[in-house]
Amino acid sequence: MSYKILVVEDEPDINGLLVKILKEADYHTIQAFSGTEAKLLMEREIPDAILLDLMLPGMSGEELLHDIRGNQHNNVPVLVISAKDALSDKVSLLKEGADDYVTKPFEPEEVLARIQAALRRVGKDTSARKNLVYKNIKLFTDSRKVTVAGSEIGLTAHEYDILYLLMQNPEKVYSREALYELVWHGGYYGENNTVNVHVSNLRKKLKEKDSGEEYIQTVYGIGFKLQ
Structure with a gap:
């Protein structure tokens, strides 16, 4: 709807x-x-x-x-x-x-x-959004399922949300602060390593299913984007 x-x-x-x-x-x-x-x-x-x-x-x-x-x-x-x-x-x-x-x-x-x-x-369903595709990754927004090179991978809720944001805007660099605020809905104070840990885990899971691709790029001093 x-x-x-x-x-x-x-x-x-x-x-x-x-x-x-x-x-x-x-x-x-x-x-x-x-x-x-x-x-x-x-x-x-x-x-x-x-x-x-x-x-x-x-x-x-x-x-x-x-x-x-x-x-x-x-x-x-x-x-x-x-x-x-x-x-x-x-x-x-x-x-x-x-x-x-x-x-x-x-x-x-x-x-x-x-x-x-x-x-x-207020009880309105916002899940029926467009499925996203980037290279060999397919993200199904209705079911929150993700496949890489045809194989489904298990992601935590936060890992899924990070990937969803990155795939919405593949060319955009997301700062750690922006990812924390959008995914965890809280203020980011610079010392929190939460974003780095979740991005690292997400990167490993993508790599396990598609070893020929490096999907997440670290833009040093800024944040992360797809590559």
Whole structure:
């Protein structure tokens, strides 16, 4: 199923970027450039989730969130995307009913991961995504099964999630910090060796099934990518 995401952002470039990110992930999108426009759109059609900027013309993002939580739309996941990065702003919006808070500038993968998590929390199935293929690796998103050169390999949940991220964007270098935040959903403080251990284990498992390929490249000083 392809879910509808309402993007409420007054900056045309950012609004367009979010729509592009969502469409590439097979979501339907609805665009609004003010809080008032978003409220009118929701009176005609209730989206499956909302990406909400705060500094909007007319009705502000905070006012729109309060309105959403006060009427029949109160179960719709709302993800705030804002340049305000103070802890007090985040805490305040989460207390007011936001499901998540992403600060600008944002990474496309983080936005998608947080949308998927928000949809899962309200019981919407986000597993029916496109299967991914890279060289001799096939990743089946419905079953979370992975085969290499035709043979299935057993991956832990975190190993699968790391491989899924890498295969979504084979040319992208993911920093250890980004992988930790996207896979473990927590802050990375530099001394944690968790990412390195999981990537090393994943690399070994891929190598066991396809000894002729080195799938994961370490980009020294930055992170990891597929090669």
